[in-house]
Amino acid sequence: MAAPPDTLRVTFEVNGRTLTALAGETLLQACRRNGIDIPHLCYKPGMGADGNCRVCMVEIEGERVLAPACSRQPLEGMVVLTESKRARHAQRLVLELLLANMPKESAVHDNELLRWCQKLGIAESRFAPRVLPAASHTQPGIAVNLAACIQCTRCLRACREVQVNDVIGLALRGAEAQIVFDLNDDMGRSSCVGCGECVQACPTGALAPADGVARRPPERSVETVCPYCGVGCRLTYHVRNNRIVYVEGSDGPANLGRLCVKGRYGFDYIHHPHRLTKPLIRKEGAPKSANATVDPADPSAVFREASWDEALEAAASGLKRIIDRDGPQGLAGFGSAKGSNEEAYLFQKLVRTGLGSNNVDHCTRLCHASSVAALLEMLGSGAVSNPVADVAEAEVIVVIGSNTEANHPVAATFIKNAVKAGKTLIAPRASLSCASTSRTSLLRRWRRCAASMRPPSARLPGVMPPPRAP
Secondary structure, eight states, X not given: OOOOOGGGOEEEEETTEEEEEOTXXXXXXXXXXXXXXXXXXXXXXXXXXXXXXXXXXEEETTOSSOEETTTOXXXXXXXXXXXXXXXXXXXXXXXXXXXXXXXSSOSSSSOHHHHHHHHTTOOSOSSOOOOOOOOEEEETTEEEOGGGOOOOOHHHHIIIIISOOOOEEEESOGGGOEEEETTXXXXXXXXXXXXXXXXXXXXXXXXXXXXXXXXXXXXXXXXXXXXXXXXXXXXXXXXXXXXXXXXXXXXXXXXXXXXXXXXXXXXXXXXXXXXXXXXXXXXXXXXXXXXOOOOTTOGGGTEEEOOHHHHHHHHXXXXXXXXXXXXXXXXXXXXXXXXXXHHHHHHHHIIIIISOXXXXXXXXXXXXXXXXXXXXXXXXXXSXXXXXXXXXXXXXXXXXXXXXXXXXXHHHHHHHHHHHTTOEEEOOHHHHTTSOOSTTOHHHHHOSBOOOOOOTTSOOTTOOOOOOOO
16 A cells, blocks of 8 residues: 555654654554554454543643543644653553452453553552453353453444444443343343454453463464355464464454454364374275265274375375376366365366376356356456455445355455445345345345346346347
8 A cells, every 4th residue: 555645644752752643543553553552452453443441541742631542643743641640640540440340360361451450560459349240151152251341342343343243232321331242131142143253352351262262372373264165264273282272363355354153163173083184095895886884983994094105105006097097088186165276276287287187177167157257258357356345445235146144254244344334235136035034134134225136038128138249
């Protein structure tokens, strides 16, 4: 992205340092970008600034009251003090008040409130705690412990602004205010879809991965791409004892840190006892037919374990026998949509160059044949031309024959974001049969127009059919 022109930049001073803020940046964002730490809890990149935790209060020269750095934009020549006696007193007092209500044991190892308390030298609170609500474990993947809630509303904004599921709300007022799910239901009995966006947003572990798996830091973290649908979400597996314990979304171009329930919690198959971890070779005399059955828990009746060298040799010799008998055209290679573009390229290279056969196919050719034909006709390319997030730049979005929220939930969030911003979503009525009946159904809740699908012969009045190809 090109840098904004100088007319949109603002030069100001923070703790004696001269900084330049980019267009639209707040004091907190400009300071973070320049390595200046200001305590904050309700602010999270990618969400709107609420300014409700009041931890990021700073002193501005010439102003009577302190200002929240997360929602205040700098002005030309402004002088800001983030570590003055007055600013530090306010920051420490708010942190100490919040600390009074924290449970003895944190549900997450990276508790942002405890981290800021440690940085500012706050070991304990002088204030009496409020009556702490009981924990709830009705949602399989999420532990709800509102005793640790500081009402920063990051979970609420994650649910409403990011995922647009509108499950989490803030009920009542003053000291009685509390986070609720739907009409104060248990999370597991609410309309929550279990995407876990609120868990990743929560700074204190009030909403945390179930079973206490995030209490201790992982031994290592591995960035990868979600293995489920084709959206291509980037995520981080947190690993302990060589097992994935919990997952977080990473800031990738396809998902911007978002995940769905499958990407965040659907990793148990990796450790499933039926998963093959060693090469197997069919035993001599074991029948090979379409009707043969193999017990996945005990394949030893049909297969035996082998080393990688032996297995690769058996596969190579089998392929060579077919080529010697039938020629290269006797072989075909079928790729998988689970592989990356690079793996797909290497696979077709192996079949075409290594085996000498042009019989290469892929499951995507079947399920995306219609979309490929339409893209070729309209855009001249059968490949996807834009990331899904680009719907934010469109004026009209048309969804046809797609249960987007169920099949590609993260892609659906960008469509819902766009519609909330005033864009028009058109969902033909034929597509509504594909939509789920859940309260958060994209097509049913957010469509602005439901058009009827007409057969090709039913032309609209005054509209000429497209010319036929010669």
